[in-house]
Amino acid sequence: MSFDLVIFDCDGVLVDSEALACVVHADVLTAYGYAITAAQVHERFLGRSAREARAQVESEMGRVLPDEYTDSLRSTIDRVFGEQLQPVPGIDDVLAGLTQQKCVASSGTPTRIRSSLTTTKLIHHFGEHLYSALQVERGKPAPDLFLFAAAQMGVDPARCVVIEDSIHGVSGAVAAGMTVFGFHGGAHCGPSTAGALQATGAHLVFCDMRQLPALIEAGAPGARAFDPA
Structure with missing residues (x-):
């Protein structure tokens, strides 16, 4: 899809x-x-x-x-x-090239989200489309934040893909009825991260952000045990 x-x-x-x-x-x-x-x-x-x-x-x-x-x-x-603080490698070019709408849904405070994206010079890709767990009753792993973000953007949850690196985030996105891609390329990720994201419900996992545009265009695979490393 x-x-x-x-x-x-x-x-x-x-x-x-x-x-x-x-x-x-x-x-x-x-x-x-x-x-x-x-x-x-x-x-x-x-x-x-x-x-x-x-x-x-x-x-x-x-x-x-x-x-x-x-x-x-x-x-x-x-x-x-x-x-x-540094941006995830390759993310600036990825954001610049995406044709879909995009937004941020983070457990961080609105101030922290904006500060981090400003420090790493990524803020211009999102404008005001920054959504925080403080804006909803329940944070991740509840689906509230993802559903709130989709509603603010005017998009059906079934037409959303979420990029997450934590099991709490994956759980929340799955509960929201969204497709979720698990990213395990951050400095904090270890050998077990990909498997944990898959086991939680990620539709696929990947470790290089530069692969994301092709993965989005391909849609969600039927099998979850997939890593285009």
């Missing part, structure tokens, strides 16, 4: 941020009394909003994190991203 809208996750799909963010998140949580490693942050919170991750941490700690926690996390990420 053909698609009318391409919905991109931001972190790990447009910008190669997840490895950086996991280290920062782990360091700040540990400093506030919740000992955790970057690998554990990756496993437990990748693809989820900071709001939901914080709620889970506070539940496990049995206390509320202080107000300055959020400011500390935000300021540290701002500094690290400003110094080190």
Whole structure:
């Protein structure tokens, strides 16, 4: 089938941020009394909003994190991203060449999404079509954000393809009735990432963003175990 809208996750799909963010998140949580490693942050919170991750941490700690926690996390990420954040290789040319409508649906805050895309000089590809989990009741893995994005863009969910790198994102896109392509080319991805995305329901997986235009034109294959590496 053909698609009318391409919905991109931001972190790990447009910008190669997840490895950086996991280290920062782990360091700040540990400093506030919740000992955790970057690998554990990756496993437990990748693809989820900071709001939901914080709620889970506070539940496990049995206390509320202080107000300055959020400011500390935000300021540290701002500094690290400003110094080190890079776009996913090939994504600028891919976005420039797509003929379909496109938008972003991310678990990040609206400010974070815009900042990351501005830093990496990708913001002009999307204009105001940036949608955040803060705009819906439930973030990923619920389908709310993807359905909201499709509604804002005026496109039937069945005509949307979602590009995701996390199992929470894949779950949400599948629940929304959309086709989902699992991307495992980010710095945070490991040998098991492709299989995990497939097992969660990705219609195909790929590791080089420059392959995306051809994959979109080909549509979703019948089999899920496909990686055009």
